[in-house]
Amino acid sequence: LTDRIKGVLAPVVTPFLADLSPDRERWLAHCRWILSNGAGLAVFGTTSEANSLSVEERIDLLDSLMESGIDGARVMPGTGCPALTDSVRLTAHAVKRGCAGVLMLPPYYYKAVSDEGLFRSFAKVIERVSDARLRIYLYNIPPVAQVAITLPLIDRLVAAYPDTIAGIKDSSGDWPTTKAYLDNFASPLFDVFPGSESFLLAGLRNGGAGCISATANVNPGAITRLAETWKDGDADQQQAALDTIRGIFAKRPLIPALKAAIARYSASPSWAALRPPLVKLTRGESDSLMAELDSAGFSMPGLASSGRKAVAH
Amino acid sequence: LTDRIKGVLAPVVTPFLADLSPDRERWLAHCRWILSNGAGLAVFGTTSEANSLSVEERIDLLDSLMESGIDGARVMPGTGCPALTDSVRLTAHAVKRGCAGVLMLPPYYYKAVSDEGLFRSFAKVIERVSDARLRIYLYNIPPVAQVAITLPLIDRLVAAYPDTIAGIKDSSGDWPTTKAYLDNFASPLFDVFPGSESFLLAGLRNGGAGCISATANVNPGAITRLAETWKDGDADQQQAALDTIRGIFAKRPLIPALKAAIARYSASPSWAALRPPLVKLTRGESDSLMAELDSAGFSMPGLASSGRKAVAH
Numbered sequence: 324l325t326d327r328i329k330g331v332l333a334p335v336v337t338p339f340l341a342d343l344s345p346d347r348e349r350w351l352a353h354c355r356w357i358l359s360n361g362a363g364l365a366v367f368g369t370t371s372e373a374n375s376l377s378v379e380e381r382i383d384l385l386d387s388l389m390e391s392g393i394d395g396a397r398v399m400p401g402t403g404c405p406a407l408t409d410s411v412r413l414t415a416h417a418v419k420r421g422c423a424g425v426l427m428l429p430p431y432y433y434k435a436v437s438d439e440g441l442f443r444s445f446a447k448v449i450e451r452v453s454d455a456r457l458r459i460y461l462y463n464i465p466p467v468a469q470v471a472i473t474l475p476l477i478d479r480l481v482a483a484y485p486d487t488i489a490g491i492k493d494s495s496g497d498w499p500t501t502k503a504y505l506d507n508f509a510s511p512l513f514d515v516f517p518g519s520e521s522f523l524l525a526g527l528r529n530g531g532a533g534c535i536s537a538t539a540n541v542n543p544g545a546i547t548r549l550a551e552t553w554k555d556g557d558a559d560q561q562q563a564a565l566d567t568i569r570g571i572f573a574k575r576p577l578i579p580a581l582k583a584a585i586a587r588y589s590a591s592p593s594w595a596a597l598r599p600p601l602v603k604l605t606r607g608e609s610d611s612l613m614a615e616l617d618s619a620g621f622s623m624p625g626l627a628s629s630g631r632k633a634v635a636h
Numbered sequence: 637l638t639d640r641i642k643g644v645l646a647p648v649v650t651p652f653l654a655d656l657s658p659d660r661e662r663w664l665a666h667c668r669w670i671l672s673n674g675a676g677l678a679v680f681g682t683t684s685e686a687n688s689l690s691v692e693e694r695i696d697l698l699d700s701l702m703e704s705g706i707d708g709a710r711v712m713p714g715t716g717c718p719a720l721t722d723s724v725r726l727t728a729h730a731v732k733r734g735c736a737g738v739l740m741l742p743p744y745y746y747k748a749v750s751d752e753g754l755f756r757s758f759a760k761v762i763e764r765v766s767d768a769r770l771r772i773y774l775y776n777i778p779p780v781a782q783v784a785i786t787l788p789l790i791d792r793l794v795a796a797y798p799d800t801i802a803g804i805k806d807s808s809g810d811w812p813t814t815k816a817y818l819d820n821f822a823s824p825l826f827d828v829f830p831g832s833e834s835f836l837l838a839g840l841r842n843g844g845a846g847c848i849s850a851t852a853n854v855n856p857g858a859i860t861r862l863a864e865t866w867k868d869g870d871a872d873q874q875q876a877a878l879d880t881i882r883g884i885f886a887k888r889p890l891i892p893a894l895k896a897a898i899a900r901y902s903a904s905p906s907w908a909a910l911r912p913p914l915v916k917l918t919r920g921e922s923d924s925l926m927a928e929l930d931s932a933g934f935s936m937p938g939l940a941s942s943g944r945k946a947v948a949h
Contacts, residue, residue, distance in 0.1 A: 374718040374745035405687040407911050430913045432687035434780055440913030447912060467747055598720050599760060600743045600753030
């Protein structure tokens, strides 16, 4: 169990070049910065705009990451797609590349599908990948995917594939939902990750494994510190400080706001680019975000500047 | 304008082999049967489980269809995906293959996206495909995609790309929505297709171009007849007869029910297979469907049997 991926993971944002192709070098640099701040890499999540990338683009980026010498034990790529064949291909590739696990969306095109249909989706992927190293973390994000991971579905999956179904990321944004996953399933063999550091401390106090949070792209050091010191006396204060920063990002379009912040703190305006249908913050929105972050004393220490000198704060 | 694709189109259901790969021969035979009944081919729609297929699987099937000698003027493949690069690839391929147009979902992973973001999605596809032959039919299906095609979005797209934005399929299932598209946009250069034959006659009386309907997979002859004779005295009777058959399918899980009917009428049980997350009807559900269809005097004349002799009705 010592090699299980735990703690804080960032769904790494994906920078784009002017032609909207992934900016590999800048992406690798951001992965290294996140790792240097103690967090792991949940590449190809919702925050990564992974569903705005083709299967080939994801495979190509993961190859670059693993060839850069990063430890697969710290990597959990997202691999769930609407098409069974795509999910199988991405999942098999992640296992072959030595990733610690995969974060798997349910097939999300059809709505109001049955748990039977979802069970068969996950089962088919597991059977086709057919590799004892595979560890699947289910991905519950009903505000986006609409298709939810229910408790009875987890029951069935864990019973059928106890060595493979390794946990869940809950991005419901709803503590009772996260708590129900924790109460029913958290164990040394099933890790529950809240989908935001807002529930990091509450999660850890209820058997959680850490968190997988968009904001770990910009605030990984502080979030990781709480995950490592949550039994200390200042834990509630740490949580409050995380909530302040999270709140500043979360009241704006989250992915554009994260990219805007990285663009400003790295003095690399092109970091702000997104693939449609997402659009970047306006200059005014970005200025307002930065003003709030400055007032809160926020910074991203050690973030590599690319292009001109980093803006002083 | 004479080469514009109009009338009744079927979003062709995709049959699968035992390993859930597409059953190419059976699919081509079904395409031919639909064409022989007067309807065109909106391959790779929602009913086709297209979003459960990889990009390569769709390209491969379309290549087979076009190489089989079918007239591209009768083909409108679905090409809209969450990933811009996938939509571009599928759309460019469809144009290259001589298809009359493409039916394009908006990128549907992210929810509550802006019209600005959706405009840029369609614009990027158009600019990257960069082919004067491209005709895009927008695909509004909020019950599934959640992301809707608004009237202001169409306004912007038509203004920017008047030669390319050729129409819309409305699967809202809501007549006022279809009527608003008709009232605001129907013209010789913008075809409005209701997403069900339930609105075929009402649509035609309000300037509609026909319909693109799941049930055209099983009842294409009768639906096409109404589209061709809607000014005749028996049009309302024809519409009522179509509604009866549609109603029998629509009160069940629609795609599994269509496949179950084709399986029974062609005496080819394997036609009933679906990719997860969709699941086929139980034997009891299928029997009940067939009993209702028999009572309604429904049949699928000329449907090729594959395997054993067709069941008599």
